[in-house]
Amino acid sequence: MDRHDIEKRFTVVIDNRRLNQYGSSSLFTGFAISSITLIVVTTFALMSNFSIQPYRDFSGVKIDIKRVIPHLPLSSEKEGERSDLLKQQIQVNEKLQVIEVFSGDNLSDKFQKRVIEFVGDGCEVNFIMTWISPAEFFGNREVLAIESVFKSHPYGCLMILSATMDSPQGYTILKPFLDRGYKVLAVTPDLPFLLKGTAGESWLEEIKTGKRDPGKISLAQNLSNLMRLAYLYKYGGVYLDTDMIVLKSFKGLRNVIGAQTLDPSSTNWTRLNNAVLIFDKNHPLLLKFIEEFAKTFNGNIWGYNGPYLVSRVARAVEGSSGYNFTVMRPSAFYSVNWLEIKKLFKVAKTEKDSKWVKIKLLHMQRSGYGLHLWNKFSRKYEIEQGSAMWKLVSEHCIICEIGSAS
Numbered sequence: 219m220d221r222h223d224i225e226k227r228f229t230v231v232i233d234n235r236r237l238n239q240y241g242s243s244s245l246f247t248g249f250a251i252s253s254i255t256l257i258v259v260t261t262f263a264l265m266s267n268f269s270i271q272p273y274r275d276f277s278g279v280k281i282d283i284k285r286v287i288p289h290l291p292l293s294s295e296k297e298g299e300r301s302d303l304l305k306q307q308i309q310v311n312e313k314l315q316v317i318e319v320f321s322g323d324n325l326s327d328k329f330q331k332r333v334i335e336f337v338g339d340g341c342e343v344n345f346i347m348t349w350i351s352p353a354e355f356f357g358n359r360e361v362l363a364i365e366s367v368f369k370s371h372p373y374g375c376l377m378i379l380s381a382t383m384d385s386p387q388g389y390t391i392l393k394p395f396l397d398r399g400y401k402v403l404a405v406t407p408d409l410p411f412l413l414k415g416t417a418g419e420s421w422l423e424e425i426k427t428g429k430r431d432p433g434k435i436s437l438a439q440n441l442s443n444l445m446r447l448a449y450l451y452k453y454g455g456v457y458l459d460t461d462m463i464v465l466k467s468f469k470g471l472r473n474v475i476g477a478q479t480l481d482p483s484s485t486n487w488t489r490l491n492n493a494v495l496i497f498d499k500n501h502p503l504l505l506k507f508i509e510e511f512a513k514t515f516n517g518n519i520w521g522y523n524g525p526y527l528v529s530r531v532a533r534a535v536e537g538s539s540g541y542n543f544t545v546m547r548p549s550a551f552y553s554v555n556w557l558e559i560k561k562l563f564k565v566a567k568t569e570k571d572s573k574w575v576k577i578k579l580l581h582m583q584r585s586g587y588g589l590h591l592w593n594k595f596s597r598k599y600e601i602e603q604g605s606a607m608w609k610l611v612s613e614h615c616i617i618c619e620i621g622s623a624s
Contacts (some may be wrong), residue, residue: 326411333377336403337453341375343468344455348445349380349404350438353387358619359461359593361391366464366588366614368400376400379407379445394617409441412448416505421512433517440517443524446495447507454499461593462493462551463614465586471496473503473543475528476551487545490529493590494551503541506531549585554578556592562606563599575606582610 337344345367349356367376382388383404395402413419421444424430425437432440446457456468474496477487497504510531516522535541554562566572582589589610601607612618 325406325408329405329408329411332403332405333453336377336401336405337375337455340373341401342373343371343375344453345371345374345376346446346449346455346457347376347378347460348407348442348457349378349383349460350442351382353380353382353385353391356383356388356391356460359591359597361617362611362615363458363460363462363464364392364395364402365616365618366462367458368395368402369614369616370464370467371469372400374401376402378402378404379449380404381406398616400616407445407449409445409448412445412452413508416448416451417509417512418444418448421515430515431517435517435520437517440515440523443492443527444508444511446492447504447511450495450497450499451501451504451508452499454497454501457492457495458588459493459590461591463589463591463610465582465588465610465614468496468587471587473497473501474546475532475543476546477548478525478552478555480548487547489525490532490545491525491552491590492528494588495528497543501543503531503535503543506535506541546587547585549581551586551588552590553581553586554589556595559592559596560599562610563596563601565602565604579606579609 347363349360364376367374378388378392380388383391384406385404388404392402392404410419410422413422421430425432449455450457456471458464474494475490475492476494477489478491479489480486481488507528510527511523514522514527519526532543532545536545561571561575562578566575601611
């Protein structure tokens with residue numbers, strides 16, 4: 219029987235099977251026909267070769283089975299899993315790239331020199347902020363926060379720990395303040411240098427080597443939580459979030475944390491916030507914060523390594539010897555909570571709202587040092603002319619573009 223007879227009979231068999239299996243998947247049928255054809259033709263060719271070729275030693279030939287096993291069914295089963303793994307790897311790489319921004323060659327010497335030169339030049343109060351987002355995101359709200367700092371502290375100093383703001387674009391943003399003679403500087407931070415000798419040093423190494431899960435929450439956010447603690451421990455000063463409006467001078471405040479909420483029945487604090495931290499350098503509570511961060515880090519719960527962390531530690535050591543700090547009432551920095559912040563941006567429509575606004579403004583005037591704007595919730599609101607925010611911006615600005623907080 220020659221090759222043509224085999225192929226002819228094979229075709230007849232296949233045609234009969236196709237008629238009997240009408241309605242089955244065309245993709246599967248085509249795949250089956252191709253596979254069987256390949257096997258038959260290959261078998262015939264091998265038999266022909268063996269019959270006419272002299273003996274060969276094939277003991278050294280290795281057959282890669284994966285080449286003849288169809289991969290289509292396996293792909294359909296595993297595609298979702300592979301896609302998830304790829305996404306996870308991309309997320310991990312992006313998070314690790316955030317850390318690499320703070321690990322340049324000879325960065326520690328440059329960083330330390332710039333910090334010492336800046337803070338050691340007769341600053342009334344040393345303020346710091348952190349900024350890990352791109353410079354183009356440093357917008358009008360953040361500029362307003364800087365304005366309020368220098369409105370209340372014309373001889374103060376503000377350092378922004380930021381690799382992105384330490385750039386020509388960042389310089390352009392800060393130039394209006396520099397032209398007016400204010401001391402503001404963006405510096406690329408050296409995170410390993412700041413954490414050296416603390417528990418945060420091992421935490422950072424574990425994150426970089428993959429031994430610690432960075433979690434789903436933005437790693438940049440958690441780095442900011444840690445960086446502010448490490449900087450204050452090493453140099454001391456006043457940390458401010460970039461959505462904090464300074465209402466009056468912080469001069470005289472030492473070793474202070476602000477309470478966000480109080481227990482209505484006892485008036486004891488129930489939660490602290492880390493949007494404002496005022497501490498002397500080498501303060502033991504800061505070291506305790508860093509230890510807690512490294513020990514209990516959870517990158518999947520918002521606030522766990524920030525406000526919740528300072529609340530846990532402060533509660534644990536409050537009243538213990540060796541820790542000297544003051545918890546200020548919510549009226550100091552958090553007189554308006556995130557649920558009500560919208561009312562400050564809008565003109566009051568009812569007598570009830572008008573009364574509420576007047577009371578809040580009076581509390582700020584009497585006991586408020588700053589006002590947290592809760593940018594995550596208030597960023598979408600524009601300042602209406604005649605609103606409480608309109609009044610606050612007018613009273614605490616330098617450049618005074620009234621829409622600068624919109």
